Amino acid sequence: xxxxxxxxxxxxxxxxxxxxxxxxxxxxxxxxxxxxxxxxxxxxxxxxxxxxxxxxxxxxxxxxxxxxxxxxxxxxxxxxxxxxxxxxxxxxxxxxxxxxxxxxxxxxxxxxxxxxx
Amino acid sequence: xxxxxxxxxxxxxxxxxxxxxxxxxxxxxxxxxxxxxxxxxxxxxxxxxxxxxxxxxxxxxxxxxxxxxxxxxxxxxxxxxxxxxxxxxxxxxxxxxxxxxxxxxxxxxxxxxx
Numbered sequence: 001x002x003x004x005x006x007x008x009x010x011x012x013x014x015x016x017x018x019x020x021x022x023x024x025x026x027x028x029x030x031x032x033x034x035x036x037x038x039x040x041x042x043x044x045x046x047x048x049x050x051x052x053x054x055x056x057x058x059x060x061x062x063x064x065x066x067x068x069x070x071x072x073x074x075x076x077x078x079x080x081x082x083x084x085x086x087x088x089x090x091x092x093x094x095x096x097x098x099x100x101x102x103x104x105x106x107x108x109x110x111x112x113x114x115x116x117x
Numbered sequence: 118x119x120x121x122x123x124x125x126x127x128x129x130x131x132x133x134x135x136x137x138x139x140x141x142x143x144x145x146x147x148x149x150x151x152x153x154x155x156x157x158x159x160x161x162x163x164x165x166x167x168x169x170x171x172x173x174x175x176x177x178x179x180x181x182x183x184x185x186x187x188x189x190x191x192x193x194x195x196x197x198x199x200x201x202x203x204x205x206x207x208x209x210x211x212x213x214x215x216x217x218x219x220x221x222x223x224x225x226x227x228x229x230x231x
Binding site for chain 1: 120121157158159160162165173207217219220222223224225
């Protein structure tokens with residue numbers, strides 16, 4: 001079974017600074033996908049960024065980028081130029097490549113990020 | 118409305134009550150999901166429906182009963198719940214089940230069982 005570990009329950013960062021959220025996972029699969037989801041207070045969870053394991057290049061979405069280290073099974077999220085609206089719970093998630101079966105996301109416990117003015 | 122909606126947003130019920138949670142998606146998706154989000158625990162997948170057929174039941178107790186009358190609506194019927202069932206219940210949908218599509222989440226129903 002796959003597991004996802006987020007070792008930082010809470011983090012804080014000053015506005016405009018950069019912060020990195022950690023995520024490690026355990027799997028015996030070679031073909032899989034990794035995601036970061038954001039859940040703002042009292043708002044819907046939304047996808048921030050995703051990475052295909054077969055791609056060596058790290059995914060980037062505007063101020064959000066990942067550091068994907070496949071051998072180390074590490075998938076950290078870097079948020080540059082942090083904004084107050086980035087305050088949220090961030091969940092790392094894993095999905096093995098669907099092969100006619102369920103599209104099952106396995107989530108970590110989350111990291112609560114607070115951006116301070 | 119657009120996206121994934123859930124009603125009610127908050128629900129308080131006793132252990133002997135019967136209630137239902139409703140989820141509706143306006144995205145034309147074919148797959149819908151129920152998740153349970155408890156404090157300090159990872160999100161737990163409960164059920165997956167694809168084209169109105171249940172394709173996964175993740176060892177969920179029978180006091181939770183899902184229903185998917187069509188691809189736009191998903192219900193979670195609750196009866197004889199326990200206080201440990203108190204949690205945020207999230208509904209999600211995706212274009213297809215079995216493909217790596219983004220899952221879109223609803224705002225959740227905050228359930229408190231007394």
